[in-house]
Amino acid sequence: MAYRPTARTEATRIAHRERLLDAARQLLAEGGYAAASISALADRAGVATGSVYNHFASKQELLAAVFRHVAGHELSAVQEAVRARSGAAEQLRALVEVFSYRALSAPRTAWTLLAEPVDPLVEQERLTYRRGYHALAESAVAAGVAAGELPAQNARLSAAAVIGAVGEALLGPLSPVGERADPAPFVEGITTLCLRAVGAGGT
Template sequence: MVHFLVTVAYRPTEKTEARRTRTRATIVRAATELVAHGGYREAQVAAVARRAGVATGTVYRHFPSKAELLTEVFRVASQREVDAVAEAVADAAAARAPERLVAAVETFARRALRGRRLAWALLAEPVDPAVEAERLQFRRAYAQVFERAIADGVAAGELPDQDAAFTATALVGAIGEALVGPLSPGAHPDPDALVGALITFCLRSTTDQELSLHVHRRTA
């Protein structure tokens, strides 16, 4: 008599998949909190596991290496920041293009200044090459938000004719560079003065006139 062994592939149930998703999110949140407190060096796998309330092996089941974990931390944290800037521009949709750009710059800068250690990690802290690749994507995503606002402003006649993609990329690069020093450990920037200078720079870079705008202090 011949016996056949039938192997049935394991298929995770909705419940087990939901639990897996929750655990992964908990690990990423714990790692993000550690990075926000002390930078990437503080987010050691063992420390992340303790903060997340899971075994070290569980962290490795979800993220085979520390680099993969930190890449996911960067991706999630940076997307949250990009979404906040995009939302600020959308909220100002009824305003003229310069005001929408002000909303974008102010949201970008004030969120960074409120979460300085995490912002430093996102913008400037030396990182693994895999995380650096995400950093480039992060800047491109920011630039796309600015590009749409500038292009819409040009189309509406609210901004002078210009290469929206080039201007947006230059703005994001300049803003990020201008924030590096103030965000660095030990710095004590004046948030209002810094934000004001960034707004002035943005308006001078995209308009052909000096504008005096009331800056709404956002809490988002």
């Protein structure tokens, strides 16, 4: 007879999985992917090392699941902010400002999500969420061009340039942004640059 999990065993399984995911989120925020070894994950979650593989086929699969959760939460926050604004300039401003302030408030997590070298499985997840931000920017630019708010341009190309500029300015090797610096001047500078780049001006 095939084994069928009871409601109790299923609840326990889900609880263990959530503990592992929560432990992984904590370790990523503290030390990035390098800190999230299987033994460290099991120890932080309070489970046996071998039990990790009862929930995830590999460490990479676990980290990809964590990436989906954390990156999805960040993307949702930016999407909500963008959708609360009207007009291309205000939507782009919301995108850049919310993304930047959230990244600067948790620099280690931002580095983990955006730039830290990762396994190909996690890199696939990263690309999925980069496309989400790109879609937001492209939609705003295209709508602005259609409404006459922005000059004619390739919305897809402009969106890629905006997203790339934000990431490079915040986390690139030449970024002047420091963890202890007041983020406001940096965020305003990045925002102004992006708005001017698409022809929206900016103050």
